[in-house]
Amino acid sequence: MSTTGSDEDLPAVLTLMPSRLDLPRGRAALPGSEVAASQQGRILQAVTEEVAARGYGATSVRHVIARARVSRSAFYASFTDKQDAFARAHLQASRQLLGLIRDRVADASGAPWRERLRAGIQAYLDGFENAPAYAVSFMVELRGAGSLLLDQRDQVLQRHARNLAWLAEQAAAEDPAAHRPPDLELIGAIGAADELATRAIRVTATGARPDLGSLLAPIADIHEAVLIHRR
Structure with missing residues (x-):
């Protein structure tokens, strides 16, 4: 992991799995709603991992339910097809990554805006480094x-x-050189970060952890260029 600080500073591995995975048996069994939530979490995790391993086109519902250890009927009770499951997994993963970025920026509150910006970018890169299946599925195969x-x-x-x-x-409130640019410029900066990350992830060996540390400086430079007033 290419980040400053100790290992304790690194984010937890992103996961779509529910926090309670081991379903008890007999009289201690969970209610049906919790069983369904556990199955759905396993399916979301499984479709992410299968797509990363096989590619989206080669992945089938049969592969997903085998990895998730659920029945076909359990799959179709929650999802209409493979694409539905993959879309739901992408949405949940995106929420987790956004939450990770917000938390890291909040931890840097009080620091100059450039440091807060870099903290958010580092969180974005850390999230994909820590979760290679997310990186491949949602940056490469999703397209x-x-x-x-x-x-x-x-x-x-x-x-x-x-x-x-x-x-x-x-940034504009604390630095006269900064401003709030138009929405399309902001989307362009985010899109540039995604493109750089996708290029690096695509050339990483299957199952390996991508090394995205070298992207922090160029992505930060792109974002800062957008946020600074043009002369």
Whole structure:
């Protein structure tokens, strides 16, 4: 992991699995709603891992339910098809990553805006480094998963851009050189970060942990260029 600080500073591995995985048997059995939640979490995790390992096109519902250790009927009780499961997994993963970024920026509150910006970018990179299956599935394979996933990716980029807009407003309040740029410029900066990360993830060996540390400086430079007034 290419980040400053000790191992204790690193984020936990991102996971879609529910916190309670071992379903007790007999009289201690969980209620049906908790069993269903556990199965759904395992399916979301499984589709992410299968797509990362096989590619989206080669992954089938049969592969997903085998990895998730659920029945076909349990799968179809929650999802209409493979794409539905993959889209739900992407949405949950994106929420987790956004939460990780927000937490890291909040931890840097009080620091100059450039440091807060870099803290958020480092969290973004750490999230993918810590979760190689997420990185491959949602940065590489998603682009061939159909228009539903591409539309959802655009929505996620807009959420990232809203967070960057919030930071830009803070930067403008404390630094006369900074400003809140138009939304399309913010989306462009986020998209550039995604493209750089995707290129690095795509050339990483299957199952290996991507090394994204070298991307911190160029991504930060792109974001700062967007947030600074043009001369």
